[in-house]
Amino acid sequence: MKPVKIGLLGLGTVGGGTVRVLKRNASEITRRAGRDIQIVAASARSLDKARICDTTGIRLTADPYEIVNDPEIDIVVELIGGLDPAQDLVLQALDAGKHVVTANKMLIALHGNEVFAKAREKGVMVAFEAAVAGGIPIIKALREGLSGNTVEWLAGIINGTCNFILTEMWEKGRDFGEVLKEAQALGYAEADPTFDVEGVDAAHKLTILASIAFGIPLQFAKVYIEGISGITALDVTYAEALGYRIKLLGIARRTAEGIELRVHPTLIPARRLIANVNGVMNAVLVKGDAVGPTLYYGAGAGAEPTASAVVADIVDVVRTLTSDPDNRVPHLAFQPGAIADIPVLPIEAVETAYYLRLSAEDKPGVLADVTRILANHNISIEAIIQKEAPQGGSQLPVILLIHKVRERELNEAVARIEALPTIGGSVKRIRLETLG
C-alpha cells in the first residue's frame, strides 16, 4: 500500500518533536498503523533557522497554504498555535478533504464547534489529543475508556508552565519571573506566556475536557479563570505548614444546580497523589460513577511528550482512513445531536472551602472581630494560625482555613473583614479542595 502523506504546519517545539518521533519510531509506527507514514512537506516562518529535528527528505516552505492546497497530502498536522492563521488553515484543509491533527487547544476551545461541523460535512477527522495535558492520553481515556460512566467531576493540573513555576517556588524558593523565563527556554510556555500564568491556557484545556466528560458544548467564555501571578512564596510556605500544596487546577463538576467550570490556584492536601505532581508534569483526576476516581499522569508539555500525542493521533487517523465517517468516535465523545446544554454556574454560586490570609494589628479582640463576622455569615473555621510579625512590622499574618461556603456569602464576609480598622490591606483568598 502506498504511504500516507503528512504535511506539517509549524516546525517549532512540537513540530520538531513530531518529526523526530515519526522518523525514529517509523518501523514501530508502521507495524501499528498498517501503512508507512511519510512527512512530505513542512512549513515554518523562517526556513534557515536551526531546528531540533533533521528535515532531510522533507520539502520545506514558508507558505503553509502550499501544504493545505497540496493534493498529494492526506493529513495536515497543525502545530502553529493561536487563531490566525491556524484557524483558516485548518478550515481550508478540511474543505480540501484532508484529515487534521492539531495541538491547538485555543482553536478547539474557541472554535471547535465550527471546526467539527466542517469535518463532519466533509467526512474527515480532526484529532486533538496533544491539545490537553500534552502526552497524557486523557482525551482517549475520557472519550473511550470511560464511556460507560457518568462523570461526576474532574480536576487537573493541566498547565505545565504553572506547575513548573509553583514547584520551583515551593522546592527551591525561586523567584516567579526567573522560573518563567526557564519554562520559556525549555519550550513549555505559550507564545504569549501570560496565557499560561493567568490561567487562560488551562481554561482552554478545561473547556475541552468538560465538553468531552459531560457532553456539553465547548463554552470557554463561561469558565471562571484566575491565574497564579498573585501566589507568593509566603502562601506556599504557610500552605505547606498546614499540610497543603498549592496547584493551579482546572475543575469541572456536575452538581444538582448545573456545571462548575473553574481554573484557579487551589490548596490540596499534601497526601493526595495529585499534590505530588511536580515540575512540568500534568495529572488529571476523573471521578466516574462506576469506576470511581482515576488518575492520569505524565508530561504536560515539551517537544517529544507532546509529539507522542500528535503521532498517536496520526496513527488513529491512518487506522480509520477507510472507515464509515458515521461510525467513528465522535469528536466530543457524545453524538453531535446529543450534546446537552446544561447550565454553567456563575462563580458566585459555587461552594468551596478557603484559605484566607490577613494582616491584623497585634491588639486584643482583633481575631474575635474576624471570627464574629465569619460566624454571622454561617462560615465555620477549620483552622486558625497566627504568625510572627515580619521584621520591623506591627501587623501579624493570620491564616484561616474555612469550611465550604458559597462564593457570594464569602464575598460579603470578606468585605466586612477588610473594612475593620484593625485589618490592613485586602484579605488573600485561595480556594481549597480535598479532592476526596
Ligand SMILES: NC(=O)c1ccc[n+]([C@@H]2O[C@H](COP(=O)([O-])OP(=O)(O)OC[C@H]3O[C@@H](n4cnc5c(N)ncnc54)[C@H](O)[C@@H]3O)[C@@H](O)[C@H]2O)c1
Ligand atoms: N510546546 C509545548 O510543550 C506544547 C504542548 C502542547 C501543545 N502545544 C501547542 O502546540 C502548538 C505549537 O506550539 P510550539 O510550542 O511548538 O510553538 P513554537 O512557537 O515552538 O512553533 C510554532 C511554529 O509555527 C510557525 N509559525 C508561527 N506563526 C506562524 C504564522 N503566522 N504562519 C506560519 N507559521 C507560523 C513557527 O515558524 C514555528 O515553526 C501550539 O498550539 C501550542 O499551544 C505546545
Ligand SMILES: N[C@@H](CCO)C(=O)O
Ligand atoms: N504552555 C502549555 C503547553 C502544553 O499545552 C503548558 O505549559 O502546559
Ligand code: NA
Ligand atoms: Na493529551
